[in-house]
Structure formats: structure tokens, C-alpha cells
Amino acid sequence: MPIIQVENLTKVFGKNTKQALKLMNEGLSKNEILEKTGSTVGVNRASFSVEAGEIFVIMGLSGSGKSTLVRLINRLIEPTQGSILIDGEDLSKMDKKALRKIRREKLSMVFQRFALFPHRTILENAEFGLEIQNVDKTERKERARKALELVGLNGYIQQTPSQLSGGMQQRVGLARALANDPEVLLMDEAFSALDPLIRKEMQDELIDLQASMKKTIIFITHDLDEALRLGDRIALMKDGAIVQIGTPEEILVNPANDYVEKFVEDVDRTKILTAHHIMKRPEAVNIEKHGPRVALERMQKEGISSILVVDSQRNLKGYVTADDASDAKKNNIRDLNEILKTDIKKVEKDTTMHEIFNVINGSPIPVAVVEDEKLAGIIVRGAVIAALAGDSEVNMEHA
Numbered sequence: 001m002p003i004i005q006v007e008n009l010t011k012v013f014g015k016n017t018k019q020a021l022k023l024m025n026e027g028l029s030k031n032e033i034l035e036k037t038g039s040t041v042g043v044n045r046a047s048f049s050v051e052a053g054e055i056f057v058i059m060g061l062s063g064s065g066k067s068t069l070v071r072l073i074n075r076l077i078e079p080t081q082g083s084i085l086i087d088g089e090d091l092s093k094m095d096k097k098a099l100r101k102i103r104r105e106k107l108s109m110v111f112q113r114f115a116l117f118p119h120r121t122i123l124e125n126a127e128f129g130l131e132i133q134n135v136d137k138t139e140r141k142e143r144a145r146k147a148l149e150l151v152g153l154n155g156y157i158q159q160t161p162s163q164l165s166g167g168m169q170q171r172v173g174l175a176r177a178l179a180n181d182p183e184v185l186l187m188d189e190a191f192s193a194l195d196p197l198i199r200k201e202m203q204d205e206l207i208d209l210q211a212s213m214k215k216t217i218i219f220i221t222h223d224l225d226e227a228l229r230l231g232d233r234i235a236l237m238k239d240g241a242i243v244q245i246g247t248p249e250e251i252l253v254n255p256a257n258d259y260v261e262k263f264v265e266d267v268d269r270t271k272i273l274t275a276h277h278i279m280k281r282p283e284a285v286n287i288e289k290h291g292p293r294v295a296l297e298r299m300q301k302e303g304i305s306s307i308l309v310v311d312s313q314r315n316l317k318g319y320v321t322a323d324d325a326s327d328a329k330k331n332n333i334r335d336l337n338e339i340l341k342t343d344i345k346k347v348e349k350d351t352t353m354h355e356i357f358n359v360i361n362g363s364p365i366p367v368a369v370v371e372d373e374k375l376a377g378i379i380v381r382g383a384v385i386a387a388l389a390g391d392s393e394v395n396m397e398h399a
Helices: 017-025 030-037 066-073 096-105 122-126 137-150 166-179 196-213 224-230 248-253 258-264 292-302 322-330 353-360 381-388 392-396
Strands: 004-013 040-050 055-059 081-086 107-110 184-188 216-221 233-238 241-246 284-286 306-310 316-321 346-348 367-371 374-379
Touching: 004 017, 004 066, 017 030, 017 040, 030 040, 040 066, 040 081, 040 241, 055 066, 055 224, 066 184, 066 216, 107 166, 122 137, 122 166, 137 166, 166 196, 196 224, 216 224, 224 248, 233 248, 233 258, 241 248, 241 258, 248 258, 284 292, 292 306, 292 322, 306 374, 316 322, 346 353, 353 367
Parallel strands: 055 216, 055 233, 107 184, 184 216, 284 306, 346 367
Antiparallel strands: 004 040, 004 081, 233 241, 306 316, 367 374
16 A cells, blocks of 8 residues: 555635636636636645655646645645545544644655754754654654764764755755654755755765665655656646656656656656667577577578577576677587677666667677576667657667
């Protein structure tokens, strides 16, 4: 079961909410509803689920509803309609006492502005969330110290926020959220106030932390590159509605509509598409069963000048060329080992095209794609060119 389940979540700002909801159900746009009712649609019937351990990115331009949506999730804003289930409990129906308990134990939020107390030390800032929960002083200091160590600030615990850079201050905010050990971390434009270099460092930091913590993270951003870099899945919003949910690859190579297509048109595809998307079915012979004669026949049939060689478990052993197989046939050589070449270039399935360029450059034979050393596919130069040109059939053939 997903850790978070959002169903038909809606927020209308203004007095004529019933009329606005009626017009919304009739399919009128956000601007049309505003014109007819004076009410603003903040979020329009959002539905999605978030799995445990997932980084789920909600992104969109200014005014798209993304920040309203994240505030609905922890009920900093009251929903007009819909439900928000966390571990099966509906936040939209909770009283204030139950909601406070959920916020303290299951949800922590990291804001765009660091919201640190200027006259408290870094350690005292990190332990603040535990302090208001009346956690024992010794325990809260230990938990805050461990969280600061996680984000690389263990040597700064007695300094004040003004003594730290912007990136370090944001690390304190992240440590404060982590000290609570929440099930769900809500991050609202958490890195957008940072300069580009520090922002990228914080993205790297979050990726590294997530590899060990496996937290469930809902990350809000207006930056597509950040969304593609961080998100396991992305929900793209426009005018309060979610227009597409998918993995970065799905959104890039299979946009749901013209708006999404326009949104992603300038993305550097080489950093998103992977070997998995552009690999083709490999031709291979089995070193334990086949000899040069079979290898040559396969190459002649397929019109190729070399063929990959595997064992019975599909472990990649190398390749043989048509010239070597032809000479072996003439000389009555029956063992592929005698003509096997092992200088084959290979990549993992999740290798990006950006990295593949350096591997495939100058290679006389296709590059092998492996998964745990087992042959999964091959990449030919033409597939890379086609993928860059936006040939969706090539891109999604193996997606």
C-alpha cells in the first residue's frame, strides 16, 4: 500500500466555492472560473500516490498550484474537497490534536527560506522540533547531533546561522527535519534560494542521503532540470491540475500533451535517456555450444560483421569478427575460444547517453549493454543519433 494516497484533492480560494466546484466539474478553465465566480482554483482534483522510499517531485511554473498542493498534504491549508491518506489515516478528517501528532511523528517540512533562529546555535536549531515534542534533553541533543553529522555539519554545532553560508544554513534546515525521523519529508522549493553551484551540491547531498536513508520525500520545484535529476517520479502541474505523472524518462520521451512537450523541449536528452532506452536486441552465439561456422552463418544472415559471444548463463565473454570466423572455418578451427576477442566495450543499462558517447566513440563494433555482467542488449551508433533526433519509437522500444 502507498504511504501517501491523495484522492480528488481540491482547493478553491474565495466565497463562491460551490459554484466554482460546479464549473470545475463542467470542465471550465481556471481563468473562466475566476471570471464567473471571483474564486481562484488553487488545486483542481489532484489524485496520486507516493510509495515508501520514493522521491516524488511536484513541479510547475509559478501559479501552477504546486506549493498549495504540498500545504494541503500536511493541512497547513484546509482542503475544499478530497482526501489525504497517510498510512491509511485521512488527514482531512482529523481533529487538531490528531493532526499535531501526525505532523510531529510522520511529517517534517523543509522550506525555501531556512527559517532558522538567529540567536540559537546550529545544534539548538536542529533539535527544535524535538524540543517542542518534549523529548528528553539528552536524547534530543544526540538525535540532532547525528542529523547534523549526516548533512556534514558536525564541526559547526556551536556556531550560529549568521556564521554559515546559505547552503550550510539549508543543511541545518534539512538536519532539523531529519532529527524528527519522519516517515515523510516535505521539501517546498528547498534549494531555489541558493546560487546554482550550491544548489547542485545540495541536490547531490540529497541524492547521497536518500541512498542511505530511504525516506519518502515529496519535493516541490519550478525547475525542470532539478525535477529530472531528483525525481523517481514527477507530477507536472498547470493551472492547479496535474497534467502528467511519470518517471523522468516517461515525461521526456512520451509527453502527455502539447503543454508537457513544450515544457521539456529544451531538456538535454543525453542526461536523461539511458542505454536501456536505445539498446536493441543482441545477436549472440553460445561459446559452449557453437563454433566459428555457426557464428559466421549468423553474421551472414543478419548482415553484420561481428557477433557477441555469451555462455549458457548469458554472461558476456567477448565477440568474434566475420573475418576471423571465416579464417577459422577454412582452417577447420571449431572452438570459438581460439578466435574470441575480449576487448569489448560495455555499459550498464542505466548508463546515460551522455556517458555512452565517450564509450561508443571510435568503437568498431556495437557497445554491449549488460546487467550484472549478463548481456541485455547492444547499442549501435545509429540508435544514439536517432534518439537525439527525437525518434520516439527508438527511444521507447525497450522502455
